[in-house]
Amino acid sequence: MLFNTVGFAIFLPIVFFLYWFVTNKSLTGQNILLLISSYFFYACWDWRFLFLLIFSTLLDYYTGIRISETESKAKRRFWFWLSVSVNLGFLGMFKYYNFFAGSFADLVSHLGLRVHPWTLKVILPVGISFYTFHGLSYVIDIFNRKIRPEKNFVEYSVFVSFFPLLVAGPIERATHLLPQIKRKRTLEYDKAVDGLKQILWGLFKKVVIADNCASYVNTIFNNAQAYPGSAHVLAAIFFAIQIYCDFSGYSDIALGTARLFGIELLRNFAFPYFSRDIAEFWRRWHISLSTWFRDYLYIPLGGSKVGVWKKVRNTFIIFLVSGFWHGANWTFIFWGLLNAIYIMPSILFKTNRNNLDIVAQGKLFPTIRELISMVITFGLTVFAWIFFRADSLANALAFIKRIFSRSLFTVPADRPPAFLFLVVAGFLMTEWIGREEQYAIARVGIRWPRPVKWIVWYVIVFYIFYFSGAQQQFIYFQF
């Protein structure tokens, strides 16, 4: 079930009604309802993979308890590594096996040998990268004695499977989400209205902007040779807008939906395209994943409290793994590598924490210096996105080669429709104005008279309805 479908528009009010009117007297009842709804939500995609999700949940629940209950170091290690290896084993099998088999065959073919790799014909279970990381963080935290295991299976299962975050995050932490699942929730008017507003804004970003950008981007990327370099530049920029609106739109819907159930999820995006350097970009893009890698990979490797070369090594490791997490393709690995290279100067010159505040805070316009920094950062990001979007490294390089050809200076015959330029410009303005909030329209309409406010919401609803026909899957579902 996708957030941008009629099915979800029916599913959500039903669960909401049952949650606040039928099971509201009992916390256990509410949690059981959330669990059943989450499993139903997941089963709508493919019920067979529900068993994998349940198995993964059971494994981490059980190993978490065993790690905590035993004092023997060896036994603790055994249960810990069992959980980690089975979780990563599933992820590896479903997501990476074919990649490794194919890459191995390619490698040996360069040595003059022919190998026919045995590949798996399986589909990637939706959300496996996300719920695996949920479970891993839980088990690692127990192993490191940061948290105690959750004994209530239903509550633990809701932590892993809560439907707003099940298939594409945010990647939650037990320390943040589990306490909310364990305590009684109340529906606060302001928070519920805020949740609805965030859902509306997320849908607008996904349906109106991302999906419309996608149709132009796909046309150019799928048949790149037929278009001039200028069209490639446009397609790359529009892909940057598409992926941001697609994924942050999803996150907005997830956060807004969770808020309707009295639960606050981790923020995943903080206006990343207004970053002044790459380090700031990575503090603002897919925050829940970046902080996951920081806490469970970068810091255990020594983080920044080591010598220069180890710091460089750790940075490369974290970006390469992050790239690989996104997909089993060399394009993602190269995308990660490129970002590691981008961030390296700030690591070496210790300027990576220069821009911790919000750009032009309290002002309407940025300074010229800030503007130039933002444009350069955006340009670097757009360039890296080409690798992320391309089907193969060869295609990405051909795409870039075309950009740096004479055809860059021709006016492309196929351009995105004028309305898309207008909508994107309006969207970026709204994001800029609302950049100090949790999401761009968080403060919009708070002091407006109700008729004006409602007209604005109806206009957004109309746009969502108008463009909602040709639904496209969320990009991050494939990860």
Next chain:
Amino acid sequence: MRRFLPKVLLFLSPVFGVFILLEIFLRTMGTSYGIKNEQLIQNKNNVQLLILGNSHATYGLDPAKFSLTAFNLAQVTQSLYYDRRITSRYLNEMKSLKYVLISIDFHSLYFSDEGYRNLWTYYGYGVDGDGRLPLLSKCSRAIGYQPKFTTEFIKRRFEGKYAGFGALDVETGVDLGRPISNGFFNYKNSTDLSPASLQKRAAEFNEMVRHKEERASVMQDLEAFIVELQARGIAPILITLPCYGPYRDLLDKDVQMQNSRDIQYLSGKYKIPYWDYFTLPVAAGLFFNCDHLNGKGAQYVSALVSGRVDSLRAR
């Protein structure tokens, strides 16, 4: 909660109201599918020749040009998969049916899914494509029709250009001056063959035929359809309609050859005629665009095909 729920319901009530009005409008508007369905039901006892296929046949073969009682059941983007299922729905009732013209074009063997038109086919003929369609969209047309089409239909309704035509779901460029007759309606007599449009369209179709996953199953389904027709004493005729020469040259040559081999194979195996007009030299002025005949072109090609049907009957 006491404050939240009433306000949400108040906010949503106009949205629900508009939704209900849309549902009524979309259920009562005329569509080319609905009209074809009505006309076929009225003529089911008389139809002797049935024309199937996608937009090439929809706009390219005029039943009025045939000496037999013919009916055009082709539709834009209609796949061979749906050709078979729509025809099967009426087959028992068409007692006079003798010939079925099955149009197979460059891309016909590469797809079965008609995208959003799967639902339009369901709304028109009640054919649901082996349970492929989402339940909610089947139940509600306000959900099933894409909003961009819904708004287009509303716009057309108020423009009033379709008053004598009845159908609101036809493509831009269709001649609105004529009512649908025996399932046939045609493009205007204008021509647009700009090199850019040729290249764009050829790129689209070359991309489409790159995906060969469905080819085997489409062929298998087509064979089963031929067998089904022959078992009822109905003669299938395979046909490929003409395309504008310079456009044809841009289409994947290997696919063209493979198509030709496959259709010849079917023709030989089941001893059925294959009339290949793909390379027929047709004057540029008879095309509406690179792969569709205009009104005059349809008259011209329909007369040629009709002559061959008559020759076949005389044998």
